[in-house]
Amino acid sequence: MRKAFLTLLVALTPALAQFDWLSNLDWGGISNNLNKVSQVLSCDPSSLTQLDFSQPSLVLRGVYRVTKCVLCTTLKMCGLPDDMLYPASWGEIQGALARGQEVMVVGSGAGVEALARYLGLILHGGGCQNISYGGVPIYTCPPGGVRIPKAYIVTDGATARYLKEKLKRALEEGTLKVVAVGGERDAPELSGVILGLPLVWAGGRPYLFAPGYSTPDRWLWLTFAGPVSDKVALVARLATSYVVNASRREEELR
Amino acid sequence: MRWVWALFLFSLALAQGPTYEDWTKYLLSAPDYRLEQVLKGKWPYLEVLRKDRLRDYQGGATTPEAQAHEFYLPLSSLEATQEVARDLRKAWQRFEERYYWRVITELNNPAFWFAYCLAGVKGPELNPPLPEFKLMVPSEGVDTAFLQAATRSSPLDMGAWASAGLHKLDRYLPVPQVDPKEFCDDLGMQILPLMYIPGFKVLVQGYEVFRTPGYPSRPFWFNEAEANARVERAMQKAFTDYYADYLKDVAKALLTPRPSTPQDLLSLLPRDFRSLGSPKAYLPVPWQGHLLGAGGVVAPVYTELFPTDLTALWDQVQAIWNTYKGLIDRAGTEVEKAYLYVHFYRSAKTLFDSRAFLGLPGVDTLKGNLENLVNAPLRALTGAIPVLKGCAGDLDRVVSCAATALMTLDQAVKAKGEVEKLTGGKPQNEPLKAKEAPGLWKYEEAKRWLPPSSLPVYEAFGYTSFFQATNFLEVTTVPDIRNVDLSQVNLGNWMGWAWSQLSRLVVYWHTPLTIDIRVEYCPPCVIAYPSLPLEGPAQPLGVPPYVLPFALERAHWRWVSVPEGYEVPGVRGAPYTLVSDLSAYALDLRALYRPLLGR
Numbered sequence: 001m002r003k004a005f006l007t008l009l010v011a012l013t014p015a016l017a018q019f020d021w022l023s024n025l026d027w028g029g030i031s032n033n034l035n036k037v038s039q040v041l042s043c044d045p046s047s048l049t050q051l052d053f054s055q056p057s058l059v060l061r062g063v064y065r066v067t068k069c070v071l072c073t074t075l076k077m078c079g080l081p082d083d084m085l086y087p088a089s090w091g092e093i094q095g096a097l098a099r100g101q102e103v104m105v106v107g108s109g110a111g112v113e114a115l116a117r118y119l120g121l122i123l124h125g126g127g128c129q130n131i132s133y134g135g136v137p138i139y140t141c142p143p144g145g146v147r148i149p150k151a152y153i154v155t156d157g158a159t160a161r162y163l164k165e166k167l168k169r170a171l172e173e174g175t176l177k178v179v180a181v182g183g184e185r186d187a188p189e190l191s192g193v194i195l196g197l198p199l200v201w202a203g204g205r206p207y208l209f210a211p212g213y214s215t216p217d218r219w220l221w222l223t224f225a226g227p228v229s230d231k232v233a234l235v236a237r238l239a240t241s242y243v244v245n246a247s248r249r250e251e252e253l254r
Numbered sequence: 255m256r257w258v259w260a261l262f263l264f265s266l267a268l269a270q271g272p273t274y275e276d277w278t279k280y281l282l283s284a285p286d287y288r289l290e291q292v293l294k295g296k297w298p299y300l301e302v303l304r305k306d307r308l309r310d311y312q313g314g315a316t317t318p319e320a321q322a323h324e325f326y327l328p329l330s331s332l333e334a335t336q337e338v339a340r341d342l343r344k345a346w347q348r349f350e351e352r353y354y355w356r357v358i359t360e361l362n363n364p365a366f367w368f369a370y371c372l373a374g375v376k377g378p379e380l381n382p383p384l385p386e387f388k389l390m391v392p393s394e395g396v397d398t399a400f401l402q403a404a405t406r407s408s409p410l411d412m413g414a415w416a417s418a419g420l421h422k423l424d425r426y427l428p429v430p431q432v433d434p435k436e437f438c439d440d441l442g443m444q445i446l447p448l449m450y451i452p453g454f455k456v457l458v459q460g461y462e463v464f465r466t467p468g469y470p471s472r473p474f475w476f477n478e479a480e481a482n483a484r485v486e487r488a489m490q491k492a493f494t495d496y497y498a499d500y501l502k503d504v505a506k507a508l509l510t511p512r513p514s515t516p517q518d519l520l521s522l523l524p525r526d527f528r529s530l531g532s533p534k535a536y537l538p539v540p541w542q543g544h545l546l547g548a549g550g551v552v553a554p555v556y557t558e559l560f561p562t563d564l565t566a567l568w569d570q571v572q573a574i575w576n577t578y579k580g581l582i583d584r585a586g587t588e589v590e591k592a593y594l595y596v597h598f599y600r601s602a603k604t605l606f607d608s609r610a611f612l613g614l615p616g617v618d619t620l621k622g623n624l625e626n627l628v629n630a631p632l633r634a635l636t637g638a639i640p641v642l643k644g645c646a647g648d649l650d651r652v653v654s655c656a657a658t659a660l661m662t663l664d665q666a667v668k669a670k671g672e673v674e675k676l677t678g679g680k681p682q683n684e685p686l687k688a689k690e691a692p693g694l695w696k697y698e699e700a701k702r703w704l705p706p707s708s709l710p711v712y713e714a715f716g717y718t719s720f721f722q723a724t725n726f727l728e729v730t731t732v733p734d735i736r737n738v739d740l741s742q743v744n745l746g747n748w749m750g751w752a753w754s755q756l757s758r759l760v761v762y763w764h765t766p767l768t769i770d771i772r773v774e775y776c777p778p779c780v781i782a783y784p785s786l787p788l789e790g791p792a793q794p795l796g797v798p799p800y801v802l803p804f805a806l807e808r809a810h811w812r813w814v815s816v817p818e819g820y821e822v823p824g825v826r827g828a829p830y831t832l833v834s835d836l837s838a839y840a841l842d843l844r845a846l847y848r849p850l851l852g853r
Contacts (some may be wrong), residue, residue, distance in 0.1 A: 229797070231798060231803065235805045242546060242806055243546075246727075249833045249835065
C-alpha cells in the first residue's frame with residue numbers, strides 16, 4: 001500500500017508541480033473581486049452614460065479615458081499615452097467656427113487653398129449661405145451660422161499671392177487675412193519654415209486635416225487632446241496673436 | 255556707371271530669358287565707394303532705388319513718395335555684423351535657458367528653488383563664439399531662368415541662412431548658464447500642495463519584503479494635476495515675459511548702430527590710404543524692421559575698405575574667377591563662355607587700374623598675372639568663333655573688339671538674323687541682354703555667388719554683399735529637434751543631440767525611500783529607519799509636455815551678394831522706415847547717418 005502510494009506520488013510529481021502556478025492564480029476570492037470592482041469604479045465608468053454624442057471626438061475621448069484607466073488598474077497595462085489623436089466630424093469644425101473666436105489656418109498646399117476658398121465663401125457678405133452646385137450642396141453652413149470676427153491664413157508667399165487673387169472680395173471686407181510668411185518674392189526656403197502639417201485653429205482647439213476630396217466637409221479631421229497637447233495649444237494660442245500682429249504690420253506697410 | 259540700370263531702355267521685349275517682373279522693386283544702384291570721400295571723413299555708402307517710385311517720379315509725379323525713391327545705405331564691416339549675429343544667438347540662448355530653467359525650477363519647487371533661487375547655483379556664463387560667415391544665394395533673388403540653366407546638369411549649392419541650426423546652446427549643462435535671478439522672478443518657495451508620496455521598499459534584516467509598484471522609478475503617488483498646472487504656469491510666464499525680453503534683445507542688437515554716435519564713427523575713419531584697414535562698425539538700416547510680416551534689417555558689408563595686401567587681393571580675384579567660370583560653364587552658351595574672358599578681364603583690369611592702386615608696388619605683377627590668365631584661352635577662342643575672327647593685336651584691343659563683336663551677335667539674335675554663321679554653328683537662341691536687366695544678365699546674376707570683399711573690388715565687379723536679418727515663424731521644440739543632421743549616420747551628431755535633449759527634458763525629481771527594519775543588540779530591539787536607496791537618491795519622472803515646445807517668431811540672419819542694378823532680396827517697404835511695434839527702438843537712423851554720409 002505504502003509502496004503503491006509512493007509510486008503514485010513519484011509518478012504524479014511533475015503533474016502536481018503544475019499546481020505551483022495554479023496556486024498562484026487567484027481563484028476568485030470575494031475580497032479580490034470586490035477589489036477589482038472598486039478599481040474599475042475608481043475609473044468613473046459612469047461617465048460613459050453621460051457621453052456627448054454630438055461629436056465623435058468627445059465620445060472617443062470619454063471612452064478612451066475610461067478604457068485606459070481600467071486597463072491600467074486591472075491588467076497593469078499602463079503604457080497607453082495620455083495624449084491621443086481623435087477623429088473629429090465636420091459638424092465639430094463648424095461648431096468651432098460658430099463659436100465667435102478668431103480662426104487661423106496654417107500650412108500650404110491644395111488643402112489650405114480649398115479651406116481658404118471655403119472661408120472666403122462663408123465669410124463673404126458677413127453671413128453664411130449654403131452653397132450648392134447644380135442643386136448638390138457642396139458647402140454647408142453650420143446651424144447657428146458662422147461667427148468669425150477674423151480669419152487668418154498663414155501660408156508661404158506663392159500660395160498667399162494666389163489666394164489674394166482668388167479671395168479678393170472677402171479680403172476687401174476685412175474679415176479674412178492672408179499672411180505670407182516670407183520675403184517679397186516666392187521663397188521656397190521659407191515655406192519649409194511652416195511645417196508641412198496643415199492645421200486649423202478654431203474655437204480654441206487645434207484641428208489637423210488630411211484633404212482627400214475637393215471640399216472640406218469630406219476630409220478626415222483630427223483633433224488632439226491630453227496634457228501634452230494642452231501645452232502645445234498654449235504655445236499655439238500665443239502664436240495666433242503674433243500672426244495677428246504680423247497681418248496688421250502687412251497692412252501698415254502699404 | 256552711375257545710371258547703369260538705364261541701359262534697359264535699349265533692350266527689347268523678349269520671349270525667352272529672364273523675367274524681371276514688376277515686383278522686383280528694390281534695386282541696388284550706383285554705389286559710392288570713392289575712397290577719396292573716405293579720406294575726407296565721409297563714410298562709404300551705397301544707393302538703393304525703389305523702382306516703382308522711380309517710375310512715378312520719372313512720369314512726373316510730385317508726391318512725397320515719388321520724391322523719396324533713392325536711399326543711401328552706409329556700409330558696415332563684416333566682422334561687426336558677425337558680432338551682431340553673435341548677439342542674436344546670445345539673445346536666443348538666454349531665452350532658451352530662462353524658458354527651461356523656469357519650467358524645471360517651478361516644477362521642482364522647493365528643491366530646485368533652494369538650489370538656484372536661494373543658493374544661486376550657476377554654471378559658466380553664455381559666451382557663444384563668433385558665428386562663421388556663410389554666403390547664401392537666395393532663390394527669391396536669383397532669376398529663375400538663370401537658376402534653371404545653372405542647375406540643368408547637376409544641383410547647385412545655394413547656401414542656407416547663416417543662422418540655420420544655430421538656435422541652440424553651445425553646451426548643454428545640467429546647471430543654468432544664466433543668472434538664476436533671470437528665471438527666479440516672482441517665484442517663492444512652495445512646499446504645499448504635496449507633490450508626491452515617495453515610493454519605498456521595506457527590508458527586514460536585509461531581506462526585501464515589500465516594494466511599492468514601480469519602485470524606484472515611480473513614486474507611490476504623484477500629484478499630476480499640480481505638476482501640470484506648474485508647468486503650464488511656468489510656460490505662460492516664459493512666453494509672456496521672457497519671450498518679450500528676447501524680442502527686445504533682438505531689436506536692440508539689430509537696430510543699435512555700433513559705435514552709436516557719429517563722432518565715434520568718424521573717428522574710426524583713417525586719414526590716409528595706408529591705414530584704411532577695416533574700421534569695425536555696424537550701421538544698420540531698418541527696412542520696415544525685422545518682425546514677422548514686416549521686412550528686414552540690412553547692412554551692406556565690406557571685409558576691408560582697401561586691400562593693402564596685394565597677394566590676398568590676387569587670391570580674391572582668382573576666387574571670383576573660379577566662381578564665375580563655374581557658373582557660366584553651367585548656365586552659359588558656348589559664346590557666353592567665350593565672353594566670360596572678356597567680361598572678367600575688363601572688370602579685373604578696372605580694378606587694377608583704379609586710382610587707389612596707382613603707383614603701388616606689386617600692381618604691375620597683378621596685371622601680368624591677369625594677362626597670363628586670360629590671354630591664351632581668349633586668343634584660342636577668337637580663332638574658333640567666326641564673329642571674333644577679326645580680333646587681333648594686344649590683349650586690350652582683342653577684348654574691346656570681342657565685346658563689340660558680341661554686341662553685333664546680340665543684335666543678330668534679336669533681329670533673328672543669321673546667327674549660325676556668326677557663331678560658327680554654335681547655338682545661341684536667346685539674346686545676351688535682357689529687358690529690364692542692366693548689363694549682361696547671366697554675368698550679373700552670377701555675381702550673387704561672389705563673396706564679400708573690399709570697396710575697390712565691389713566697384714570694379716559691380717556688386718555688394720549685404721547682411722540681412724529677419725524673423726520667421728517657427729514650429730519646433732527646445733532644443734531644436736531639427737538640428738539633428740539626418741542626412742548622415744554620424745554617431746557624434748546623434749549623441750550630441752541625444753545629450754541636449756536628455757538634459758532638457760521636463761522631469762520631476764522624486765526621492766524613493768528604503769525602510770530598513772532590523773533587530774539590533776541594543777539590548778535587543780527593533781529599529782526601522784528610512785534611508786536613501788542604492789538605486790539612486792533621486793529619480794526623474796517625466797511630466798507633460800516632456801519636451802518644451804516653441805511656435806513663435808525667431809530672428810535669423812544671412813549674408814547675400816547683390817549685383818549692381820539688380821534686386822535686393824528679402825526686403826519690403828522702404829529703407830529707414832520701421833513698423834510701429836519697433837518704434838520704441840526707433841532712433842532716427844537717417845538723421846544719425848546724415849553727417850556721416852554728407853547727404
